[in-house]
Amino acid sequence: MNFNGIDFDTYFKNYPDANGYFGKYGGSYIPNDLQKAMNEITEAYFTICKSSKFVSELRRIRKEFQGRPTPISHLERLSSSLGNVQLYVKREDLNHTGAHKLNHCMGEALLAKYMGKKKVIAETGAGQHGVALATAAAYFGLQCDIYMGSVDIKKQAPNVARMKILGANVVEVTHGLATLKEAVDAAFEAYTKEYKDAIYCIGSVVGPHPFPMMVRDFQSVVGIEAREQFIEMTGELPDAIVACVGGGSNAAGFFSGFLNDPVDIYGVEPLGRGEKLGDHAASLTYGSEGVMHGFNSIMLKDSNGEPAPVYSVASGLDYPSSGPEHAFLHDIGRVKYDVVNDEQTIDAFYALSRLEGIIPAIESAHAVAYGVKLAQKMGKGSVLINLSGRGDKDMDYIIEKYGIR
Numbered sequence: 001m002n003f004n005g006i007d008f009d010t011y012f013k014n015y016p017d018a019n020g021y022f023g024k025y026g027g028s029y030i031p032n033d034l035q036k037a038m039n040e041i042t043e044a045y046f047t048i049c050k051s052s053k054f055v056s057e058l059r060r061i062r063k064e065f066q067g068r069p070t071p072i073s074h075l076e077r078l079s080s081s082l083g084n085v086q087l088y089v090k091r092e093d094l095n096h097t098g099a100h101k102l103n104h105c106m107g108e109a110l111l112a113k114y115m116g117k118k119k120v121i122a123e124t125g126a127g128q129h130g131v132a133l134a135t136a137a138a139y140f141g142l143q144c145d146i147y148m149g150s151v152d153i154k155k156q157a158p159n160v161a162r163m164k165i166l167g168a169n170v171v172e173v174t175h176g177l178a179t180l181k182e183a184v185d186a187a188f189e190a191y192t193k194e195y196k197d198a199i200y201c202i203g204s205v206v207g208p209h210p211f212p213m214m215v216r217d218f219q220s221v222v223g224i225e226a227r228e229q230f231i232e233m234t235g236e237l238p239d240a241i242v243a244c245v246g247g248g249s250n251a252a253g254f255f256s257g258f259l260n261d262p263v264d265i266y267g268v269e270p271l272g273r274g275e276k277l278g279d280h281a282a283s284l285t286y287g288s289e290g291v292m293h294g295f296n297s298i299m300l301k302d303s304n305g306e307p308a309p310v311y312s313v314a315s316g317l318d319y320p321s322s323g324p325e326h327a328f329l330h331d332i333g334r335v336k337y338d339v340v341n342d343e344q345t346i347d348a349f350y351a352l353s354r355l356e357g358i359i360p361a362i363e364s365a366h367a368v369a370y371g372v373k374l375a376q377k378m379g380k381g382s383v384l385i386n387l388s389g390r391g392d393k394d395m396d397y398i399i400e401k402y403g404i405r
């Protein structure tokens with residue numbers, strides 16, 4: 001399929017290019033010593049991860065440990081409450097550990113094992129990536145250092161406990177605001193010193209090349225399964241698909257299965273409290289081109305051109321940029337990026353819980369909220385939503401802040 005001059009039959013061969021660019025977005029903007037480590041990972045990715053031994057081991061792990069394939073569920077009661085459009089969800093909430101993140105963490109940790117590394121290093125904000133990586137490290141018998149700001153350590157006590165139970169070393173970062181940004185800096189610094197024995201594992205389709213490509217490829221299992229399952233269930237492709245976008249990993253993997261199909265694709269960003277800078281994290285909708293965290297993409301900047309403060313009710317979505325592939329798909333128009341706010345998200349959280357018996361992660365509830373909007377607009381047809389994770393982690397917060405509805 002040709003779309004706005006881009007040939008999607010050969011898309012995955014050409015995007016990203018050899019230097020990690022999706023059009024003008026992506027690349028690698030990092031110090032030289034770190035670049036050496038990235039080159040090593042890139043080379044290992046192309047030799048090891050494409051080998052049949054690696055592919056078949058990862059396939060076995062997906063089935064026997066992660067519980068894949070995850071099913072697609074038809075949302076019969078929610079759909080009929082809205083009209084004639086049929087809504088479906090791809091159930092990444094049923095992937096082991098309750099979200100899609102384990103898909104790329106298992107891939108990254110398996111690569112670490114094949115490369116002979118002894119340790120995996122990462123930062124975490126809300127702790128979801130830290131828990132997924134700690135799980136993968138336990139499975140493969142790797143050491144695991146998770147850098148986390150002291151503010152986040154206090155806020156996210158259950159995830160800190162999970163990481164420790166899984167055997168990870170949670171390294172407290174106390175300087176600056178002591179949140180995610182400082183944790184990223186500390187993790188990168190540690191990695192620069194330890195890269196002979198360790199591998200850095202990014203939590204989304206962000207950062208320098210090869211991570212946006214590698215994480216997308218590890219997440220593509222979601223899109224491949226979903227396309228096959230949906231056709232088997234209904235005999236046809238969905239008319240539209242929807243996923244929430246923070247850094248963009250669940251969306252990138254899910255979308256990859258449908259980019260070459262006549263399917264409308266929607267990425268949903270968090271509008272939070274509103275359109276004012278600082279009240280949302282809708283980077284593709286309101287942002288502009290810039291470099292941060294080692295890659296060129298579309299980002300939200302403050303008046304000094306630095307990454308702007310962002311907000312979302314979903315801690316997994318409050319990132320001031322998105323992966324370079326999303327910036328590219330945004331510019332060529334293959335994916336439409338749009339927003340839903342906190343209120344619409346909480347409504348969808350309760351609708352899915354009450355009508356379907358599925359408590360979604362607040363991140364995923366953004367996608368459900370948009371699916372509901374789309375169903376009302378379309379009038380007929382089908383919408384497949386990626387339910388990126390389950391809501392157990394969010395229940396206390398929702399009850400405290402919004403009460404039982």
Ligand SMILES: *Cc1c(COP(=O)(O)O)cnc(C)c1O
Binds near residue numbers: 205244248363389
């Ligand atoms: C982390 C997280 C997200 C956001 O990350 P992406 O890289 O944008 O997918 C979305 N949903 C859940 C459940 C998460 O844990």
